Amino acid sequence: MTTIINGKELAKKINEQTKQRVEQLSKTGNVPGLVVVIVGDDQASQRYVRNKNKTAQRLGINSIVKQLPEETTEAELLALIDEYNSDDSIHGILVQDPLPAQIDEKKVTHHILPSKDVDGFHPVNVGKLYLNDSSNYPVACTPKGIMTMFSEYGIDLNGKNVVMIGRSSIVGKPMAALMLNAGATVTIIHRNTRQPRNFTQKADVIVSATGSLHTLGVDDVKEGAVVIDVGQNMNEDGHLVGDVDYEDMLDKVGYITPVPGGVGPMTIATLMQQTVDLCEWGAKDSE
Template sequence: MAKLLDGKEASSKWLEDIKKQASLLQPKPKLVIINSGDDAASQIYVRNKVRACKECGVSCELLHYPASASTAELLSKIKELNKDASVSGMIVQLPLPSRVDVQALQEAIEPLKDADGFTPENQRLLEEGKPRLVAATPAGVMRLLEHYNLDVTGKNCVVMGRSKIVGKPLAALLRNAGAKVEVVHSKTENPASITSKADFLFIAIGKPRLVGASMVKEGAVVIDIGMNRDENGKVCGDADFEEVKKKASCITPVPGGVGKMTVASLLANTLKAYKMQNKIQTQ
Protein backbone atom coordinates (compact mmCIF):
# COMPACT_ATOMS: atom_id res chain seq x y z
CA MET A 1 0.00 0.00 0.00
CA ALA A 2 1.41 3.37 -1.05
CA LYS A 3 2.53 6.04 1.39
CA LEU A 4 0.41 9.18 1.16
CA LEU A 5 2.29 12.37 0.32
CA ASP A 6 0.33 14.82 2.44
CA GLY A 7 0.27 18.26 0.85
CA LYS A 8 -1.40 19.78 3.88
CA GLU A 9 1.47 18.76 6.15
CA ALA A 10 4.19 19.86 3.72
CA SER A 11 2.51 23.16 2.83
CA SER A 12 1.90 24.03 6.49
CA LYS A 13 5.64 23.89 7.20
CA TRP A 14 6.36 25.94 4.08
CA LEU A 15 3.76 28.57 5.02
CA GLU A 16 5.19 28.82 8.53
CA ASP A 17 8.57 29.68 7.02
CA ILE A 18 6.96 32.28 4.72
CA LYS A 19 5.12 33.79 7.70
CA LYS A 20 8.36 34.03 9.67
CA GLN A 21 10.15 35.78 6.82
CA ALA A 22 7.23 38.11 6.07
CA SER A 23 7.05 39.18 9.74
CA LEU A 24 10.51 40.75 9.40
CA LEU A 25 9.55 42.91 6.42
CA GLN A 26 8.08 46.40 6.27
CA PRO A 27 6.10 47.31 4.31
CA LYS A 28 4.54 43.88 3.90
CA PRO A 29 4.75 41.96 0.62
CA LYS A 30 1.57 42.42 -1.40
CA LEU A 31 -0.14 40.07 -3.85
CA VAL A 32 -2.81 41.31 -6.26
CA ILE A 33 -5.26 38.79 -7.75
CA ILE A 34 -7.09 39.82 -10.92
CA ASN A 35 -10.29 37.89 -11.53
CA SER A 36 -13.14 38.20 -14.00
CA GLY A 37 -16.45 36.39 -14.31
CA ASP A 38 -18.22 34.07 -11.90
CA ASP A 39 -16.62 30.63 -12.31
CA ALA A 40 -17.50 28.75 -9.10
CA ALA A 41 -14.29 26.73 -8.83
CA SER A 42 -12.24 29.84 -9.47
CA GLN A 43 -13.91 31.64 -6.57
CA ILE A 44 -12.93 28.78 -4.26
CA TYR A 45 -9.30 28.99 -5.38
CA VAL A 46 -9.31 32.76 -4.86
CA ARG A 47 -10.69 32.43 -1.33
CA ASN A 48 -7.98 29.87 -0.48
CA LYS A 49 -5.27 32.24 -1.71
CA VAL A 50 -6.69 35.25 0.12
CA ARG A 51 -6.96 33.23 3.34
CA ALA A 52 -3.40 31.93 3.03
CA CYS A 53 -2.09 35.47 2.52
CA LYS A 54 -3.89 36.65 5.63
CA GLU A 55 -2.51 33.77 7.72
CA CYS A 56 1.05 34.47 6.54
CA GLY A 57 1.04 38.22 6.99
CA VAL A 58 1.13 38.94 3.26
CA SER A 59 -1.14 41.74 2.04
CA CYS A 60 -3.63 40.64 -0.61
CA GLU A 61 -5.90 42.66 -2.87
CA LEU A 62 -8.58 41.00 -4.99
CA LEU A 63 -9.64 42.92 -8.08
CA HIS A 64 -12.80 41.24 -9.31
CA TYR A 65 -14.19 42.36 -12.65
CA PRO A 66 -17.54 41.49 -14.22
CA ALA A 67 -17.60 38.95 -17.03
CA SER A 68 -18.14 41.84 -19.44
CA ALA A 69 -14.68 43.29 -18.74
CA SER A 70 -12.59 43.60 -21.90
CA THR A 71 -9.01 42.57 -22.52
CA ALA A 72 -8.11 46.24 -22.91
CA GLU A 73 -9.61 47.10 -19.52
CA LEU A 74 -7.72 44.33 -17.77
CA LEU A 75 -4.49 45.19 -19.60
CA SER A 76 -4.80 48.79 -18.45
CA LYS A 77 -5.03 47.68 -14.83
CA ILE A 78 -2.02 45.34 -15.18
CA LYS A 79 0.10 48.17 -16.62
CA GLU A 80 -0.96 50.35 -13.69
CA LEU A 81 0.01 47.64 -11.18
CA ASN A 82 3.37 47.18 -12.92
CA LYS A 83 4.23 50.76 -11.92
CA ASP A 84 2.84 50.49 -8.37
CA ALA A 85 5.81 50.05 -6.03
CA SER A 86 3.54 48.67 -3.27
CA VAL A 87 2.66 45.61 -5.41
CA SER A 88 5.13 42.74 -5.00
CA GLY A 89 3.38 40.17 -7.16
CA MET A 90 0.26 39.69 -9.23
CA ILE A 91 -1.62 36.87 -10.89
CA VAL A 92 -4.46 36.55 -13.35
CA GLN A 93 -6.81 33.97 -11.85
CA LEU A 94 -7.97 31.45 -14.45
CA PRO A 95 -10.29 30.66 -16.07
CA LEU A 96 -11.40 33.98 -17.56
CA PRO A 97 -14.32 34.53 -19.96
CA SER A 98 -13.44 32.97 -23.33
CA ARG A 99 -13.30 36.26 -25.23
CA VAL A 100 -10.49 37.60 -23.01
CA ASP A 101 -6.96 37.23 -24.38
CA VAL A 102 -5.36 35.44 -21.43
CA GLN A 103 -1.94 35.20 -23.06
CA ALA A 104 -1.84 38.95 -23.64
CA LEU A 105 -2.63 39.59 -19.98
CA GLN A 106 -0.01 37.16 -18.70
CA GLU A 107 2.66 38.53 -21.02
CA ALA A 108 1.90 42.10 -19.94
CA ILE A 109 2.85 41.43 -16.31
CA GLU A 110 6.22 42.82 -15.22
CA PRO A 111 8.45 39.69 -14.98
CA LEU A 112 9.70 40.66 -11.50
CA LYS A 113 6.06 40.75 -10.32
CA ASP A 114 5.04 37.55 -12.10
CA ALA A 115 3.92 35.48 -9.10
CA ASP A 116 2.56 32.76 -11.40
CA GLY A 117 5.81 32.42 -13.36
CA PHE A 118 4.02 32.54 -16.73
CA THR A 119 5.77 35.43 -18.50
CA PRO A 120 8.02 34.49 -21.45
CA GLU A 121 11.08 35.87 -19.64
CA ASN A 122 10.57 33.72 -16.55
CA GLN A 123 9.81 30.66 -18.66
CA ARG A 124 12.97 31.22 -20.70
CA LEU A 125 15.10 31.55 -17.56
CA LEU A 126 13.70 28.26 -16.29
CA GLU A 127 14.49 26.48 -19.56
CA GLU A 128 18.03 27.88 -19.38
CA GLY A 129 18.48 26.38 -15.91
CA LYS A 130 18.35 29.79 -14.19
CA PRO A 131 14.92 29.71 -12.52
CA ARG A 132 13.71 32.96 -11.00
CA LEU A 133 9.94 33.00 -10.50
CA VAL A 134 8.65 29.53 -11.40
CA ALA A 135 5.09 28.39 -12.13
CA ALA A 136 3.46 27.75 -8.75
CA THR A 137 2.20 24.19 -9.24
CA PRO A 138 5.46 22.69 -10.60
CA ALA A 139 7.46 24.52 -7.91
CA GLY A 140 5.06 23.15 -5.32
CA VAL A 141 5.53 19.62 -6.65
CA MET A 142 9.31 19.92 -6.29
CA ARG A 143 8.95 21.23 -2.75
CA LEU A 144 6.67 18.30 -1.90
CA LEU A 145 9.30 15.83 -3.14
CA GLU A 146 11.94 17.64 -1.10
CA HIS A 147 9.76 17.51 2.01
CA TYR A 148 9.55 13.72 1.75
CA ASN A 149 13.22 13.29 0.74
CA LEU A 150 12.31 11.87 -2.66
CA ASP A 151 15.33 12.43 -4.90
CA VAL A 152 14.77 12.45 -8.68
CA THR A 153 18.48 12.59 -9.58
CA GLY A 154 19.19 9.97 -12.24
CA LYS A 155 15.64 8.60 -12.06
CA ASN A 156 13.28 7.97 -14.96
CA CYS A 157 10.63 10.67 -14.66
CA VAL A 158 7.60 10.81 -16.93
CA VAL A 159 5.42 13.90 -17.11
CA MET A 160 1.94 13.38 -18.55
CA GLY A 161 0.82 16.69 -20.06
CA ARG A 162 2.73 19.55 -21.66
CA SER A 163 0.84 22.71 -20.75
CA LYS A 164 2.88 25.85 -20.08
CA ILE A 165 1.21 26.03 -16.65
CA VAL A 166 2.29 22.60 -15.39
CA GLY A 167 3.80 20.08 -17.81
CA LYS A 168 6.51 22.12 -19.53
CA PRO A 169 7.85 23.94 -16.45
CA LEU A 170 7.72 20.75 -14.38
CA ALA A 171 9.75 18.89 -17.01
CA ALA A 172 12.31 21.72 -16.97
CA LEU A 173 12.57 21.64 -13.16
CA LEU A 174 13.08 17.89 -13.19
CA ARG A 175 15.80 18.14 -15.83
CA ASN A 176 17.50 20.88 -13.81
CA ALA A 177 17.41 18.49 -10.82
CA GLY A 178 19.27 15.81 -12.78
CA ALA A 179 16.36 13.55 -13.71
CA LYS A 180 15.90 11.66 -16.98
CA VAL A 181 12.68 13.18 -18.28
CA GLU A 182 10.17 12.10 -20.91
CA VAL A 183 6.94 13.94 -21.66
CA VAL A 184 3.78 12.09 -22.68
CA HIS A 185 0.91 13.98 -24.30
CA SER A 186 -2.26 13.47 -26.32
CA LYS A 187 -0.32 12.67 -29.52
CA THR A 188 1.96 10.10 -27.88
CA GLU A 189 1.49 6.58 -29.23
CA ASN A 190 1.04 3.83 -26.63
CA PRO A 191 1.69 6.07 -23.60
CA ALA A 192 1.40 3.12 -21.20
CA SER A 193 4.61 1.66 -22.62
CA ILE A 194 6.38 4.78 -21.38
CA THR A 195 4.54 5.51 -18.12
CA SER A 196 4.90 1.91 -16.94
CA LYS A 197 8.69 2.34 -16.86
CA ALA A 198 8.68 5.56 -14.82
CA ASP A 199 10.28 5.69 -11.37
CA PHE A 200 8.38 8.96 -10.87
CA LEU A 201 5.10 9.55 -12.70
CA PHE A 202 3.67 13.09 -12.77
CA ILE A 203 0.11 13.28 -14.10
CA ALA A 204 -1.38 16.56 -15.33
CA ILE A 205 -3.83 15.79 -18.10
CA GLY A 206 -7.18 16.92 -16.71
CA LYS A 207 -9.00 13.62 -17.25
CA PRO A 208 -10.67 12.05 -14.22
CA ARG A 209 -9.16 8.69 -13.18
CA LEU A 210 -7.66 8.12 -16.63
CA VAL A 211 -4.43 6.55 -15.35
CA GLY A 212 -4.96 3.04 -13.99
CA ALA A 213 -2.63 0.58 -12.30
CA SER A 214 -1.60 -0.99 -15.63
CA MET A 215 0.08 2.29 -16.58
CA VAL A 216 2.17 2.44 -13.41
CA LYS A 217 5.44 0.72 -12.57
CA GLU A 218 5.52 -1.37 -9.37
CA GLY A 219 6.92 0.84 -6.58
CA ALA A 220 6.70 4.08 -8.56
CA VAL A 221 6.15 7.50 -6.97
CA VAL A 222 2.92 8.89 -8.40
CA ILE A 223 2.24 12.64 -8.25
CA ASP A 224 -1.35 13.32 -9.29
CA ILE A 225 -1.69 16.99 -10.26
CA GLY A 226 -5.19 16.67 -11.69
CA MET A 227 -8.26 18.22 -10.11
CA ASN A 228 -11.53 17.02 -11.62
CA ARG A 229 -15.08 16.11 -10.72
CA ASP A 230 -16.37 12.67 -11.62
CA GLU A 231 -19.84 11.77 -12.88
CA ASN A 232 -21.14 12.02 -9.30
CA GLY A 233 -19.65 15.44 -8.70
CA LYS A 234 -16.90 14.08 -6.42
CA VAL A 235 -13.46 15.69 -6.58
CA CYS A 236 -10.85 13.30 -8.00
CA GLY A 237 -7.48 13.30 -9.68
CA ASP A 238 -6.22 12.06 -13.03
CA ALA A 239 -5.22 8.72 -11.51
CA ASP A 240 -7.52 5.93 -10.36
CA PHE A 241 -6.41 6.42 -6.77
CA GLU A 242 -7.86 3.23 -5.27
CA GLU A 243 -6.17 1.05 -7.88
CA VAL A 244 -2.89 2.91 -8.30
CA LYS A 245 -2.20 3.16 -4.56
CA LYS A 246 -1.95 -0.65 -4.43
CA LYS A 247 0.98 -0.57 -6.84
CA ALA A 248 2.79 2.71 -6.12
CA SER A 249 5.25 3.25 -3.28
CA CYS A 250 4.03 6.84 -2.75
CA ILE A 251 1.06 8.78 -4.08
CA THR A 252 -0.55 12.19 -3.64
CA PRO A 253 -4.23 12.23 -2.65
CA VAL A 254 -6.75 14.45 -4.46
CA PRO A 255 -7.78 16.63 -2.76
CA GLY A 256 -5.10 17.22 -0.12
CA GLY A 257 -2.00 16.78 -2.24
CA VAL A 258 -0.50 19.11 -4.82
CA GLY A 259 -3.25 21.76 -4.57
CA LYS A 260 -2.13 22.78 -1.09
CA MET A 261 1.44 23.15 -2.33
CA THR A 262 0.37 25.41 -5.21
CA VAL A 263 -1.06 28.03 -2.85
CA ALA A 264 2.07 27.99 -0.67
CA SER A 265 4.25 28.26 -3.78
CA LEU A 266 2.34 31.33 -4.94
CA LEU A 267 3.07 33.06 -1.63
CA ALA A 268 6.71 31.98 -1.79
CA ASN A 269 6.96 33.61 -5.23
CA THR A 270 5.39 36.80 -3.90
CA LEU A 271 7.90 36.90 -1.06
CA LYS A 272 10.80 36.24 -3.44
CA ALA A 273 9.55 38.94 -5.83
CA TYR A 274 9.39 41.43 -2.94
CA LYS A 275 12.97 40.65 -1.99
CA MET A 276 14.23 40.97 -5.56
CA GLN A 277 12.47 44.30 -6.03
CA ASN A 278 13.91 45.60 -2.77
CA LYS A 279 17.35 44.06 -3.38
CA ILE A 280 17.13 41.81 -0.33
CA GLN A 281 19.12 38.60 -0.59
CA THR A 282 16.84 35.65 -1.37
CA GLN A 283 17.23 32.13 -0.04
Protein backbone atom coordinates in the same frame (compact mmCIF):
# COMPACT_ATOMS: atom_id res chain seq x y z
CA MET B 1 4.82 -0.06 1.95
CA THR B 2 3.41 2.95 0.10
CA THR B 3 4.15 6.42 1.47
CA ILE B 4 1.29 8.88 1.02
CA ILE B 5 2.66 12.36 0.30
CA ASN B 6 0.62 14.65 2.55
CA GLY B 7 0.43 17.95 0.70
CA LYS B 8 -1.96 19.42 3.24
CA GLU B 9 0.47 18.99 6.12
CA LEU B 10 3.46 20.12 4.07
CA ALA B 11 1.54 23.22 2.97
CA LYS B 12 0.95 24.08 6.65
CA LYS B 13 4.69 23.83 7.26
CA ILE B 14 5.50 26.02 4.23
CA ASN B 15 2.87 28.57 5.25
CA GLU B 16 4.32 28.81 8.76
CA GLN B 17 7.76 29.49 7.28
CA THR B 18 6.22 32.08 4.95
CA LYS B 19 4.47 33.79 7.86
CA GLN B 20 7.76 34.08 9.73
CA ARG B 21 9.44 35.56 6.66
CA VAL B 22 6.62 38.10 6.31
CA GLU B 23 7.07 39.11 9.95
CA GLN B 24 10.80 39.66 9.41
CA LEU B 25 10.21 41.70 6.26
CA SER B 26 7.56 43.80 8.00
CA LYS B 27 10.12 44.84 10.61
CA THR B 28 12.14 46.45 7.81
CA GLY B 29 9.09 48.23 6.39
CA ASN B 30 8.59 45.76 3.53
CA VAL B 31 5.17 44.10 3.51
CA PRO B 32 4.73 41.63 0.64
CA GLY B 33 1.82 42.67 -1.58
CA LEU B 34 -0.25 40.39 -3.80
CA VAL B 35 -3.06 41.46 -6.11
CA VAL B 36 -5.41 38.97 -7.74
CA VAL B 37 -7.54 40.29 -10.59
CA ILE B 38 -10.66 38.35 -11.52
CA VAL B 39 -12.83 39.20 -14.53
CA GLY B 40 -16.41 37.95 -14.53
CA ASP B 41 -18.24 35.71 -12.06
CA ASP B 42 -17.02 32.16 -12.72
CA GLN B 43 -17.93 30.41 -9.48
CA ALA B 44 -14.96 28.02 -9.39
CA SER B 45 -12.59 30.95 -9.90
CA GLN B 46 -14.36 32.93 -7.19
CA ARG B 47 -13.88 30.12 -4.67
CA TYR B 48 -10.24 29.68 -5.61
CA VAL B 49 -9.56 33.42 -5.28
CA ARG B 50 -11.30 33.53 -1.89
CA ASN B 51 -9.02 30.74 -0.67
CA LYS B 52 -5.93 32.57 -1.92
CA ASN B 53 -7.04 35.81 -0.29
CA LYS B 54 -7.86 34.15 3.03
CA THR B 55 -4.49 32.39 3.14
CA ALA B 56 -2.57 35.54 2.21
CA GLN B 57 -4.27 37.60 4.91
CA ARG B 58 -3.62 34.91 7.51
CA LEU B 59 0.09 35.00 6.66
CA GLY B 60 0.30 38.80 6.90
CA ILE B 61 0.57 39.44 3.15
CA ASN B 62 -1.11 42.60 1.88
CA SER B 63 -3.73 40.89 -0.28
CA ILE B 64 -5.94 42.73 -2.77
CA VAL B 65 -8.71 41.13 -4.82
CA LYS B 66 -9.80 43.28 -7.75
CA GLN B 67 -13.14 42.14 -9.16
CA LEU B 68 -13.95 43.36 -12.69
CA PRO B 69 -17.20 42.90 -14.62
CA GLU B 70 -17.54 40.33 -17.43
CA GLU B 71 -17.72 43.11 -20.05
CA THR B 72 -14.30 44.56 -19.10
CA THR B 73 -12.29 45.32 -22.22
CA GLU B 74 -8.76 44.14 -22.87
CA ALA B 75 -7.55 47.76 -22.84
CA GLU B 76 -9.12 48.34 -19.42
CA LEU B 77 -7.50 45.24 -17.97
CA LEU B 78 -4.07 46.12 -19.39
CA ALA B 79 -4.39 49.65 -17.99
CA LEU B 80 -5.11 48.20 -14.54
CA ILE B 81 -2.06 45.94 -14.81
CA ASP B 82 0.00 49.03 -15.69
CA GLU B 83 -1.13 50.62 -12.43
CA TYR B 84 -0.02 47.61 -10.39
CA ASN B 85 3.22 47.30 -12.37
CA SER B 86 4.03 50.84 -11.20
CA ASP B 87 2.93 50.31 -7.60
CA ASP B 88 5.95 49.58 -5.39
CA SER B 89 3.72 48.11 -2.66
CA ILE B 90 2.60 45.31 -5.00
CA HIS B 91 5.14 42.52 -5.51
CA GLY B 92 2.98 39.87 -7.18
CA ILE B 93 0.28 40.25 -9.84
CA LEU B 94 -2.02 37.38 -10.77
CA VAL B 95 -4.87 37.49 -13.28
CA GLN B 96 -7.21 34.59 -12.63
CA ASP B 97 -8.31 32.27 -15.42
CA PRO B 98 -10.61 31.96 -17.28
CA LEU B 99 -10.84 35.33 -19.03
CA PRO B 100 -13.77 36.47 -21.20
CA ALA B 101 -13.50 35.91 -24.96
CA GLN B 102 -12.73 39.58 -25.70
CA ILE B 103 -9.46 39.43 -23.73
CA ASP B 104 -6.30 37.84 -25.13
CA GLU B 105 -4.77 35.80 -22.32
CA LYS B 106 -1.28 35.90 -23.86
CA LYS B 107 -1.32 39.70 -24.03
CA VAL B 108 -2.28 39.83 -20.37
CA THR B 109 0.49 37.43 -19.36
CA HIS B 110 3.07 39.36 -21.37
CA HIS B 111 1.93 42.68 -19.89
CA ILE B 112 2.73 41.78 -16.28
CA LEU B 113 6.30 42.75 -15.37
CA PRO B 114 8.51 39.63 -15.16
CA SER B 115 9.60 40.82 -11.69
CA LYS B 116 5.94 40.74 -10.53
CA ASP B 117 4.87 37.62 -12.41
CA VAL B 118 3.98 35.56 -9.34
CA ASP B 119 2.49 32.78 -11.50
CA GLY B 120 5.78 32.33 -13.40
CA PHE B 121 4.11 32.40 -16.82
CA HIS B 122 5.87 35.39 -18.45
CA PRO B 123 8.07 34.33 -21.42
CA VAL B 124 11.12 35.89 -19.76
CA ASN B 125 10.69 33.71 -16.67
CA VAL B 126 9.80 30.64 -18.71
CA GLY B 127 12.96 31.18 -20.74
CA LYS B 128 15.07 31.41 -17.60
CA LEU B 129 13.54 28.16 -16.35
CA TYR B 130 14.34 26.33 -19.59
CA LEU B 131 17.88 27.73 -19.57
CA ASN B 132 18.26 26.69 -15.92
CA ASP B 133 19.32 30.25 -15.22
CA SER B 134 21.11 30.81 -11.91
CA SER B 135 19.38 34.13 -11.14
CA ASN B 136 16.19 34.62 -9.11
CA TYR B 137 12.91 34.28 -11.00
CA PRO B 138 9.39 32.97 -10.33
CA VAL B 139 8.31 29.52 -11.53
CA ALA B 140 4.81 28.11 -12.14
CA CYS B 141 3.43 27.40 -8.67
CA THR B 142 2.09 23.86 -9.09
CA PRO B 143 5.34 22.41 -10.51
CA LYS B 144 7.40 24.34 -7.97
CA GLY B 145 5.22 22.96 -5.18
CA ILE B 146 5.74 19.42 -6.48
CA MET B 147 9.51 19.96 -6.43
CA THR B 148 9.14 20.97 -2.77
CA MET B 149 7.34 17.68 -2.17
CA PHE B 150 10.18 15.73 -3.77
CA SER B 151 12.69 17.54 -1.57
CA GLU B 152 10.67 17.10 1.64
CA TYR B 153 10.20 13.36 1.09
CA GLY B 154 13.80 12.74 0.00
CA ILE B 155 12.89 11.76 -3.57
CA ASP B 156 16.05 12.32 -5.62
CA LEU B 157 15.34 12.88 -9.32
CA ASN B 158 18.96 12.73 -10.46
CA GLY B 159 19.34 9.93 -12.99
CA LYS B 160 15.71 8.85 -12.65
CA ASN B 161 13.47 7.91 -15.56
CA VAL B 162 10.55 10.35 -15.36
CA VAL B 163 7.31 10.54 -17.34
CA MET B 164 5.24 13.73 -17.46
CA ILE B 165 1.67 13.10 -18.63
CA GLY B 166 0.35 16.34 -20.09
CA ARG B 167 2.03 19.19 -21.96
CA SER B 168 0.25 22.34 -20.73
CA SER B 169 2.16 25.56 -20.20
CA ILE B 170 0.82 25.73 -16.64
CA VAL B 171 1.98 22.33 -15.40
CA GLY B 172 3.36 19.87 -17.96
CA LYS B 173 6.07 21.89 -19.66
CA PRO B 174 7.45 23.75 -16.60
CA MET B 175 7.29 20.52 -14.56
CA ALA B 176 9.31 18.70 -17.21
CA ALA B 177 11.86 21.53 -17.25
CA LEU B 178 12.26 21.50 -13.47
CA MET B 179 12.78 17.74 -13.41
CA LEU B 180 15.22 17.95 -16.31
CA ASN B 181 17.14 20.65 -14.43
CA ALA B 182 17.25 18.28 -11.44
CA GLY B 183 19.06 15.65 -13.50
CA ALA B 184 16.16 13.41 -14.52
CA THR B 185 15.66 11.83 -17.92
CA VAL B 186 12.26 13.23 -18.87
CA THR B 187 9.66 11.98 -21.35
CA ILE B 188 6.50 14.01 -21.99
CA ILE B 189 3.51 12.00 -23.18
CA HIS B 190 0.09 13.36 -24.17
CA ARG B 191 -3.13 12.51 -26.00
CA ASN B 192 -1.31 11.86 -29.28
CA THR B 193 1.25 9.51 -27.75
CA ARG B 194 0.98 5.97 -29.06
CA GLN B 195 0.98 3.16 -26.51
CA PRO B 196 1.63 5.40 -23.45
CA ARG B 197 1.92 2.33 -21.23
CA ASN B 198 5.27 1.58 -22.92
CA PHE B 199 6.57 4.73 -21.22
CA THR B 200 4.75 4.70 -17.89
CA GLN B 201 5.56 1.08 -17.06
CA LYS B 202 9.28 1.90 -17.14
CA ALA B 203 9.09 5.16 -15.21
CA ASP B 204 10.59 5.69 -11.76
CA VAL B 205 8.49 8.84 -11.35
CA ILE B 206 5.19 9.76 -13.02
CA VAL B 207 3.45 13.14 -12.84
CA SER B 208 -0.07 13.18 -14.30
CA ALA B 209 -1.76 16.46 -15.18
CA THR B 210 -4.48 15.65 -17.72
CA GLY B 211 -7.70 16.43 -15.86
CA SER B 212 -9.16 13.10 -17.03
CA LEU B 213 -10.44 10.24 -14.90
CA HIS B 214 -8.54 6.95 -15.05
CA THR B 215 -5.55 8.39 -16.90
CA LEU B 216 -3.28 6.07 -14.94
CA GLY B 217 -4.25 2.62 -13.67
CA VAL B 218 -2.42 0.07 -11.55
CA ASP B 219 -1.23 -1.87 -14.61
CA ASP B 220 0.32 1.29 -16.06
CA VAL B 221 2.99 1.63 -13.37
CA LYS B 222 5.89 -0.44 -12.13
CA GLU B 223 6.42 -1.64 -8.58
CA GLY B 224 7.74 1.11 -6.30
CA ALA B 225 7.14 4.02 -8.68
CA VAL B 226 6.52 7.57 -7.44
CA VAL B 227 3.11 8.84 -8.63
CA ILE B 228 2.17 12.52 -8.43
CA ASP B 229 -1.47 13.27 -9.27
CA VAL B 230 -2.18 16.86 -10.34
CA GLY B 231 -5.64 16.15 -11.77
CA GLN B 232 -8.88 17.37 -10.26
CA ASN B 233 -12.01 15.65 -11.54
CA MET B 234 -15.48 14.79 -10.30
CA ASN B 235 -16.18 11.07 -10.35
CA GLU B 236 -19.47 9.29 -10.97
CA ASP B 237 -20.47 9.80 -7.32
CA GLY B 238 -19.74 13.53 -7.39
CA HIS B 239 -16.53 13.24 -5.37
CA LEU B 240 -13.31 15.11 -6.12
CA VAL B 241 -10.68 12.70 -7.43
CA GLY B 242 -7.52 12.86 -9.52
CA ASP B 243 -6.25 11.37 -12.78
CA VAL B 244 -4.94 8.28 -11.02
CA ASP B 245 -6.76 5.16 -9.81
CA TYR B 246 -5.55 5.92 -6.30
CA GLU B 247 -7.00 3.08 -4.24
CA ASP B 248 -5.84 0.42 -6.70
CA MET B 249 -2.25 1.67 -6.52
CA LEU B 250 -1.79 1.88 -2.77
CA ASP B 251 -0.16 -1.55 -2.45
CA LYS B 252 2.07 -1.19 -5.51
CA VAL B 253 3.72 2.22 -5.71
CA GLY B 254 6.41 3.66 -3.44
CA TYR B 255 4.96 7.16 -3.08
CA ILE B 256 1.65 8.69 -4.13
CA THR B 257 -0.27 11.93 -3.68
CA PRO B 258 -3.97 11.84 -2.78
CA VAL B 259 -6.70 14.03 -4.28
CA PRO B 260 -7.76 16.07 -2.44
CA GLY B 261 -4.98 16.83 0.04
CA GLY B 262 -1.98 16.36 -2.23
CA VAL B 263 -0.78 18.81 -4.85
CA GLY B 264 -3.66 21.32 -4.45
CA PRO B 265 -2.70 22.80 -1.07
CA MET B 266 0.91 23.05 -2.18
CA THR B 267 -0.03 25.24 -5.14
CA ILE B 268 -1.52 27.94 -2.92
CA ALA B 269 1.27 27.62 -0.35
CA THR B 270 3.83 28.06 -3.13
CA LEU B 271 1.99 31.12 -4.46
CA MET B 272 2.32 32.73 -1.02
CA GLN B 273 5.95 31.65 -0.73
CA GLN B 274 6.73 33.10 -4.14
CA THR B 275 5.02 36.41 -3.32
CA VAL B 276 7.45 36.77 -0.43
CA ASP B 277 10.32 35.73 -2.70
CA LEU B 278 9.45 38.55 -5.11
CA CYS B 279 9.34 41.03 -2.24
CA GLU B 280 12.75 39.91 -0.95
CA TRP B 281 14.33 39.91 -4.40
CA GLY B 282 12.95 43.39 -5.09
CA ALA B 283 14.34 44.69 -1.81
CA LYS B 284 17.81 43.33 -2.64
CA ASP B 285 17.72 44.81 -6.15
CA SER B 286 16.93 48.26 -4.73
CA GLU B 287 19.79 48.25 -2.22
